[in-house]
Amino acid sequence: MKIFYICKSQQKNMGAKITLKKIAKELGVSTSTVSKALSDSHEISVETREKVKAFAKMYNYKPNSLALRLRNQRSMVIGVIIPEIVHHFFSTVISGIEHGANERGYNVMVCFSDESYQKEVLNIEMLAGGSVDGFLVSIAKETQELSDFRHFEDLKEEVPLVLFDRVHPKINCDKVVVDDFGGGYKATEYLIKTGCKKLAIITTPDFVSVGLERKKGFLKAINDYNIAVPSEYIIQVNEKNDITAQIQKVINLPDRPDGIFAVNEIYAATAMKLAQDKGIKIPEEMSFIGFTDGYISQFSNPSLSTLAQHGHEMGEKAIELLINRIESKDSDFPFQTKVIDVDLKIRNSTKKTF
Amino acid sequence: MKIFYICKSQQKNMGAKITLKKIAKELGVSTSTVSKALSDSHEISVETREKVKAFAKMYNYKPNSLALRLRNQRSMVIGVIIPEIVHHFFSTVISGIEHGANERGYNVMVCFSDESYQKEVLNIEMLAGGSVDGFLVSIAKETQELSDFRHFEDLKEEVPLVLFDRVHPKINCDKVVVDDFGGGYKATEYLIKTGCKKLAIITTPDFVSVGLERKKGFLKAINDYNIAVPSEYIIQVNEKNDITAQIQKVINLPDRPDGIFAVNEIYAATAMKLAQDKGIKIPEEMSFIGFTDGYISQFSNPSLSTLAQHGHEMGEKAIELLINRIESKDSDFPFQTKVIDVDLKIRNSTKKTF
DNA sequence: CTGTTAGCGCTTTCAC
DNA sequence: GTGAAAGCGCTAACAG
Numbered sequence: 001m002k003i004f005y006i007c008k009s010q011q012k013n014m015g016a017k018i019t020l021k022k023i024a025k026e027l028g029v030s031t032s033t034v035s036k037a038l039s040d041s042h043e044i045s046v047e048t049r050e051k052v053k054a055f056a057k058m059y060n061y062k063p064n065s066l067a068l069r070l071r072n073q074r075s076m077v078i079g080v081i082i083p084e085i086v087h088h089f090f091s092t093v094i095s096g097i098e099h100g101a102n103e104r105g106y107n108v109m110v111c112f113s114d115e116s117y118q119k120e121v122l123n124i125e126m127l128a129g130g131s132v133d134g135f136l137v138s139i140a141k142e143t144q145e146l147s148d149f150r151h152f153e154d155l156k157e158e159v160p161l162v163l164f165d166r167v168h169p170k171i172n173c174d175k176v177v178v179d180d181f182g183g184g185y186k187a188t189e190y191l192i193k194t195g196c197k198k199l200a201i202i203t204t205p206d207f208v209s210v211g212l213e214r215k216k217g218f219l220k221a222i223n224d225y226n227i228a229v230p231s232e233y234i235i236q237v238n239e240k241n242d243i244t245a246q247i248q249k250v251i252n253l254p255d256r257p258d259g260i261f262a263v264n265e266i267y268a269a270t271a272m273k274l275a276q277d278k279g280i281k282i283p284e285e286m287s288f289i290g291f292t293d294g295y296i297s298q299f300s301n302p303s304l305s306t307l308a309q310h311g312h313e314m315g316e317k318a319i320e321l322l323i324n325r326i327e328s329k330d331s332d333f334p335f336q337t338k339v340i341d342v343d344l345k346i347r348n349s350t351k352k353t354f
Numbered sequence: 355m356k357i358f359y360i361c362k363s364q365q366k367n368m369g370a371k372i373t374l375k376k377i378a379k380e381l382g383v384s385t386s387t388v389s390k391a392l393s394d395s396h397e398i399s400v401e402t403r404e405k406v407k408a409f410a411k412m413y414n415y416k417p418n419s420l421a422l423r424l425r426n427q428r429s430m431v432i433g434v435i436i437p438e439i440v441h442h443f444f445s446t447v448i449s450g451i452e453h454g455a456n457e458r459g460y461n462v463m464v465c466f467s468d469e470s471y472q473k474e475v476l477n478i479e480m481l482a483g484g485s486v487d488g489f490l491v492s493i494a495k496e497t498q499e500l501s502d503f504r505h506f507e508d509l510k511e512e513v514p515l516v517l518f519d520r521v522h523p524k525i526n527c528d529k530v531v532v533d534d535f536g537g538g539y540k541a542t543e544y545l546i547k548t549g550c551k552k553l554a555i556i557t558t559p560d561f562v563s564v565g566l567e568r569k570k571g572f573l574k575a576i577n578d579y580n581i582a583v584p585s586e587y588i589i590q591v592n593e594k595n596d597i598t599a600q601i602q603k604v605i606n607l608p609d610r611p612d613g614i615f616a617v618n619e620i621y622a623a624t625a626m627k628l629a630q631d632k633g634i635k636i637p638e639e640m641s642f643i644g645f646t647d648g649y650i651s652q653f654s655n656p657s658l659s660t661l662a663q664h665g666h667e668m669g670e671k672a673i674e675l676l677i678n679r680i681e682s683k684d685s686d687f688p689f690q691t692k693v694i695d696v697d698l699k700i701r702n703s704t705k706k707t708f
Numbered sequence: 709c710t711g712t713t714a715g716c717g718c719t720t721t722c723a724c
Numbered sequence: 725g726t727g728a729a730a731g732c733g734c735t736a737a738c739a740g
Contacts, residue, residue: 021718029727031719032719032729060511065480066484067424067719068718068719069732070421085449090439095466109463109464109465110463112464122461128416128419130418130732131419296650299620300653383710384712385711385734386711387711389736398709421733422734423716424717
């Protein structure tokens with residue numbers, strides 16, 4: 001028996017992928033018989049089933065997933081598009097997405113827009129058209145700046161879309177966001193309560209949704225506590241130019257701030273280093289709080305107080321919304337927006353409360 | 355004309371994806387005519403071409419990529435499997451991969467094994483079977499520990515495979531690695547030349563290929579310069595237990611080292627922090643060099659001297675090898691292994707040479 | 709210039 | 725218990 005198999009298919013010289021058809025031919029049965037046998041259908045005699053399965057195993061048969069998807073009109077894969085891979089925060093989100101997806105039998109594919117509008121569109125085009133059953137995306141900075149969201153609109157006609165972290169009100173879909181406003185408020189309030197009087201913020205341009213929200217939180221706290229903030233204390237970093245030089249300015253101010261809230265850990269760590277270089281004592285003379293509790297905050301010296309964002313939870317929530325949307329028949333239940341809490345994590349770049 | 359279109363296809367209520375067939379039906383022509391018109395075939399009259407294209411555009415027609423791939427037996431996508439997303443190094447490799455891939459018309463999909471054998475196998479199964487034209491993988495730690503590579507062997511029957519960074523001699527395929535040995539040597543030599551006499555290494559268990567090579571480089575230098583290294587100076591971190599506690603040991607030694615080489619930036623930064631906590635002066639009393647020039651090294655204080663690994667270049671090289679393999683007819687030219695140089699980047703955790 | 713047909717790999721009626 | 729045929733969406737060889 002074995003010899004028979006080996007003889008007939010001497011083209012084991014790879015490339016020639018084994019298919020249902022080939023198995024059928026070798027065994028002298030029809031493809032549908034093979035298909036049914038492989039899925040253990042009761043229509044097929046036990047004998048034939050065994051024979052087919054043995055043969056398939058021997059040749060390490062794997063169904064062609066493309067064909068399967070084309071036929072089932074389902075891929076069981078989720079496309080994820082994030083702006084940048086190096087962000088520790090996005091890593092944690094992805095781990096949450098993967099976790100939730102696997103639990104419900106889905107797989108995950110990740111693409112990177114590199115903050116570019118072009119690449120975002122390209123990625124969507126590549127993944128759309130049958131490849132994935134749904135999209136999870138965090139919008140690229142350039143797209144936010146351009147404020148052009150047609151690619152998302154088109155997409156929504158085809159498969160469900162859930163936006164996370166970087167969202168936009170113009171796009172009508174399910175969303176998961178961090179409580180950026182609340183985080184900005186908490187951080188600022190903490191600085192105030194630990195005695196800082198002259199508060200500065202290092203943030204992004206306003207088109208970056210999360211930066212804007214964090215700034216709003218900052219300003220609200222400032223206002224609630226009746227603190228004046230001169231305009232030189234508000235730095236909006238343009239990442240197209242030298243970041244360090246822009247941050248330097250606020251540190252070098254003759255009347256410099258004693259508390260700095262930065263909307264990400266890179267800005268925070270950079271500012272802190274610059275301050276240290278000038279011999280400023282941290283946190284006594286200047287306190288720092290960043291957003292995003294990543295490795296940078298952990299390993300900087302002194303370690304940075306931050307707002308921890310619970311990326312894993314965000315990922316899980318986002319994938320849950322998406323899969324629910326994919327699997328629900330009546331697709332028109334209202335879109336929802338989930339807000340994930342942030343926690344203030346006090347380390348050594350800030351003074352202690354009493 | 356326009357009205358005609360709109361009337362006939364009133365099911366604009368989404369879900370009903372537009373296909374060639376539907377366009378053909380609406381326009382009263384055959385699918386092949388539509389197909390050819392869309393690809394601007396000269397077989398079709400200009401008039402018809404225009405009409406079809408206009409209609410397709412209006413309905414935002416996008417070819418189904420699954421069907422395309424099934425037909426062409428090509429997907430133009432590369433599957434990448436990496437152990438962990440949070441490693442800055444892998445991020446840079448991926449950027450290189452993407453760059454090279456896009457240049458040659460390929461797209462990239464990334465999956466994460468989370469250092470787990472199981473997930474690695476799962477990812478491969480999901481991407482194999484037609485979804486991708488080739489694989490780029492960096493082996494998970496667990497797989498290295500188990501030393502079970504059957505999934506790669508099976509894979510190679512189907513599509514080309516290129517291993518990068520974490521490789522294994524048992525797997526016969528193209529490979530791209532960092533000069534881990536050379537890096538270990540360079541770092542150690544630098545420590546010696548800047549006056550360190552008591553050298554310690556913080557590394558991984560030996561089954562992690564890159565850790566082993568770096569250790570070998572270290573030992574070679576030690577040997578070349580006739581330095582004795584007591585066994586307590588060699589720490590092999592088991593990541594299943596508390597990392598800090600294990601690293602603590604070498605710092606707390608009564609006769610402690612004055613130069614430490616760590617095989618990654620996390621170990622290096624952790625060790626340095628621990629030393630600082632004990633009031634040890636860096637680099638005067640203890641010098642540090644890590645591997646991987648990521649954010650941690652950059653933002654630690656003092657900033658860490660490291661071996662920069664040129665991940666981008668590695669990614670570009672890997673994708674080049676892979677695509678060459680994919681596109682070459684005669685698939686049996688010999689497998690090659692490329693070695694990417696590392697650069698010693700001196701910052702402030704080490705003394706200066708003269 | 710346009711249409712018919714076959715086929716990529718698979719599943720699923722529906723006959724036999 | 726098994727097989728023929730249709731169809732998922734697309735293209736290309738071949739007729740007309």
